[in-house]
Amino acid sequence: MESQELRENLSQNLKKYRKRKNWSQFELAEKAEISEQTINSIEGLRLWPSDKTLTKIANVLEIEIYKLFVPQKLSLQSESIEELKHAVVKTVEGLVHNTLQYWKRR
Numbered sequence: 001m002e003s004q005e006l007r008e009n010l011s012q013n014l015k016k017y018r019k020r021k022n023w024s025q026f027e028l029a030e031k032a033e034i035s036e037q038t039i040n041s042i043e044g045l046r047l048w049p050s051d052k053t054l055t056k057i058a059n060v061l062e063i064e065i066y067k068l069f070v071p072q073k074l075s076l077q078s079e080s081i082e083e084l085k086h087a088v089v090k091t092v093e094g095l096v097h098n099t100l101q102y103w104k105r106r
Contacts, residue, residue: 006069011043013068017061032056 018028018039025043029036034053041047049057058065 005071007045007048009069009071010049011045012072013070014039014043014057016072017063017067021061028057028060031060 018025021028023031025039026036029039032039032053034056038047038049038053039057042049054065054068058068
């Protein structure tokens, strides 16, 4: 993976996780105790953050640092897998419930 790809992944994921929290760049910066300009520069591909800055950002976003670098395609796949797991569990729960109800009536 090229350096530019890492920067782009970081930028895209930072935006994605920030928006999931419904935070502006300012709000994220305030919570992470870094400058808004730092967030803006990371998202704008103009700054490579220190590991200390990455740690602060990941902590306030409540994610592990590596998730900031996962390519969007992989991230989407893993989210789809989680959704699929959830759907399977709900289906199995429904089947078990229906089966138990059937056996109770007998």
